[in-house]
Amino acid sequence: MSKKVVIVGGVAGGASTAARLRRIDERAEIILFEKGQYISFANCGLPYYIGGTIKERKKLLVQTAEAMEARFNIDVRELSEVKRIDRQRKVVEVKNLKDGRNYEENYDVLVLSPGAVPVKPPIPGVDSRNIFTLRDIPDTDSIKEFLNEKKPKNAVIAGGGFIGLEMAESLHSAGLKVDIVVAHEQVMSQLDYSMAAIVHNHIRSKGCGLHIKDGVKAFEPEGDKTVAVLQSGKRIPADMIILSKGVRPNNSLAKEAGLEIGVTGGIKVNEYLQTSDPNIYALGDAIEVTDYVSGKPALIALAGPANKQGRIVANNIAGRRESYKGTQGTAIAKVFDIVAASTGVNEKALKKLGKELGKDYITTTTHSASHAGYYPGGKLMAVKIIYTPEGRVLGAQIVGSDGVDKRIDYIAIAIRHRMTVHDMQEFELAYAPPFSSAKDPVNMAGYVGSNVLNGDVKTAYWYEAMNADISRTFLLDVREPSEYQKGHIPNAVNIPLDQIRSRLKEIPRDKEIIVNCQVGLRSYIGARIMMQNGFDNVRNLSGGYKTYSAVEADMKSI
Numbered sequence: 001m002s003k004k005v006v007i008v009g010g011v012a013g014g015a016s017t018a019a020r021l022r023r024i025d026e027r028a029e030i031i032l033f034e035k036g037q038y039i040s041f042a043n044c045g046l047p048y049y050i051g052g053t054i055k056e057r058k059k060l061l062v063q064t065a066e067a068m069e070a071r072f073n074i075d076v077r078e079l080s081e082v083k084r085i086d087r088q089r090k091v092v093e094v095k096n097l098k099d100g101r102n103y104e105e106n107y108d109v110l111v112l113s114p115g116a117v118p119v120k121p122p123i124p125g126v127d128s129r130n131i132f133t134l135r136d137i138p139d140t141d142s143i144k145e146f147l148n149e150k151k152p153k154n155a156v157i158a159g160g161g162f163i164g165l166e167m168a169e170s171l172h173s174a175g176l177k178v179d180i181v182v183a184h185e186q187v188m189s190q191l192d193y194s195m196a197a198i199v200h201n202h203i204r205s206k207g208c209g210l211h212i213k214d215g216v217k218a219f220e221p222e223g224d225k226t227v228a229v230l231q232s233g234k235r236i237p238a239d240m241i242i243l244s245k246g247v248r249p250n251n252s253l254a255k256e257a258g259l260e261i262g263v264t265g266g267i268k269v270n271e272y273l274q275t276s277d278p279n280i281y282a283l284g285d286a287i288e289v290t291d292y293v294s295g296k297p298a299l300i301a302l303a304g305p306a307n308k309q310g311r312i313v314a315n316n317i318a319g320r321r322e323s324y325k326g327t328q329g330t331a332i333a334k335v336f337d338i339v340a341a342s343t344g345v346n347e348k349a350l351k352k353l354g355k356e357l358g359k360d361y362i363t364t365t366t367h368s369a370s371h372a373g374y375y376p377g378g379k380l381m382a383v384k385i386i387y388t389p390e391g392r393v394l395g396a397q398i399v400g401s402d403g404v405d406k407r408i409d410y411i412a413i414a415i416r417h418r419m420t421v422h423d424m425q426e427f428e429l430a431y432a433p434p435f436s437s438a439k440d441p442v443n444m445a446g447y448v449g450s451n452v453l454n455g456d457v458k459t460a461y462w463y464e465a466m467n468a469d470i471s472r473t474f475l476l477d478v479r480e481p482s483e484y485q486k487g488h489i490p491n492a493v494n495i496p497l498d499q500i501r502s503r504l505k506e507i508p509r510d511k512e513i514i515v516n517c518q519v520g521l522r523s524y525i526g527a528r529i530m531m532q533n534g535f536d537n538v539r540n541l542s543g544g545y546k547t548y549s550a551v552e553a554d555m556k557s558i
């Protein structure tokens with residue numbers, strides 16, 4: 001007998017479930033309820049339409065109800081909000097938002113993909129005029145209309161997540177002066193601070209105001225403007241404000257129906273994406289997932305996982321048992337002219353979870369060119385990897401410009417298949433001078449990780465160099481004098497690499513030595529020379545002066 005499947009939410013997860021289900025079950029009756037006017041729109045493209053990179057609004061509408069009905073024989077009901085689930089009777093109560101009529105629809109299987117809702121913190125004045133959030137097409141239309149009609153001159157972005165930063169870039173490219181206001185110590189929480197510092201410096205270089213550790217405490221109307229009043233008392237009068245404080249799972253229907261909710265607030269599902277009621281599946285931003293690396297419950301609101309879960313839910317409904325193995329949070333964002341990407345866990349999370357998980361970890365940062373140095377146009381990227389003492393890769397972050405996307409994806413696959421830094425050195429990757437180097441940045445990160453694990457070199461970190469007690473630590477800079485003069489770590493002594501062998505006497509043997517160069521390669525060679533000459537307390541500064549100076553510059557600007 002054919003099943004009647006009712007799906008709530010017609011965008012990433014819901015539409016994927018519907019289309020996949022039809023492809024494998026021609027007889028199922030499928031009804032897709034979407035409370036908005038549009039199904040299957042491109043959420044991820046909204047900031048780019050606002051900024052003008054995507055010119056035509058219709059490009060955002062990836063699939064229309066008519067096309068979905070024609071191709072997939074799905075009963076698509078837009079402007080239809082599911083208000084309640086009666087699990088005993090297996091019916092949903094639906095409100096037709098076109099005529100206000102309520103009706104019931106029964107189901108054999110119910111799928112919940114209602115997404116997430118923007119967090120609206122209880123800040124005084126948060127409902128003042130000209131404050132926008134961005135989640136869907138109507139939000140986009142309101143922002144676009146405001147830009148066209150009111151011609152605002154400046155904007156405040158409250159929040160430093162990827163949507164906030166994409167909006168900062170879009171509004172900046174539309175000619176507005178932009179201030180980004182962040183309550184925490186950095187933007188993009190998925191990055192560790194030393195990587196976020198590179199993003200901070202870049203944002204400032206674009207002429208945007210960046211207010212770190214200084215969240216909004218109130219919004220106050222003032223003439224035509226709304227003033228963002230920061231914790232420090234600073235006041236920024238703005239023509240428009242984008243509230244981008246993250247999202248929370250849209251769990252209200254599930255909660256009201258008595259379905260189990262996880263510790264994170266997401267709808268709890270089993271490995272087959274079934275809720276605590278086996279006739280109801282849930283997916284996408286609304287669910288609590290298992291973090292693929294830490295095994296902990298997590299909320300990870302990303303399009304890739306939602307789409308993949310849609311396929312799995314459909315397979316399970318059709319009787320093809322398939323489990324979802326967790327989300328590792330692989331993400332990427334363009335921030336003005338640079339790209340920041342991450343996958344797996346970051347160091348901040350491991351610091352909190354480390355003991356609990358019994359996971360010790362090591363991090364190394366390398367800076368590699370996107371392609372061969374002798375071929376024009378190569379750009380450096382910072383690659384931070386995090387791995388266990390056995391070498392298993394737990395996480396990575398990359399900030400650069402060209403080629404960040406493919407490198408983070410290689411490492412994402414390494415994490416997914418529980419590979420090690422030793423495996424990373426063996427990856428045989430496509431190379432010709434315009435595309436990469438014979439040793440790709442991912443190979444390089446693997447080599448450095450392996451060197452550390454093999455005991456060829458020990459690693460020191462920027463904060464250790466910054467806080468070094470020079471009565472016990474000798475800071476050695478092995479760059480050329482011209483580089484050293486342009487900027488160096490306070491108290492670092494300059495002995496260029498090629499003079500190390502002849503000047504070993506100048507290096508104390510009774511102190512720990514932290515050796516740095518620009519990115520960590522020459523200092524590694526210097527460390528090897530010293531270690532083989534009887535210096536046994538030598539560490540190489542991970543990421544070199546490049547990482548150190550990015551952090552230093554950021555700290556000075558805060």
Ligand code: FAD
Pocket residue numbers: 008009010011012013014033034035036043044045046047080081082083113114115116134135136163250253283284285286301302303304306
């Ligand atoms: P959604 O795609 O949000 O769909 C949920 C739908 O359910 C909504 O249309 C909602 O109207 C509907 N709904 C809710 N309740 C009901 C109800 N009771 N009855 C009927 N319908 C209901 N992710 C990335 O990976 N990369 C990106 O670059 C990226 N950029 C983004 C940019 C923006 C501006 C936004 C908003 C999101 C972005 N995301 C990005 C996140 C990504 O869009 C989401 O993770 C993904 O869409 C989640 O899919 P979903 O099906 O869970 O929810």
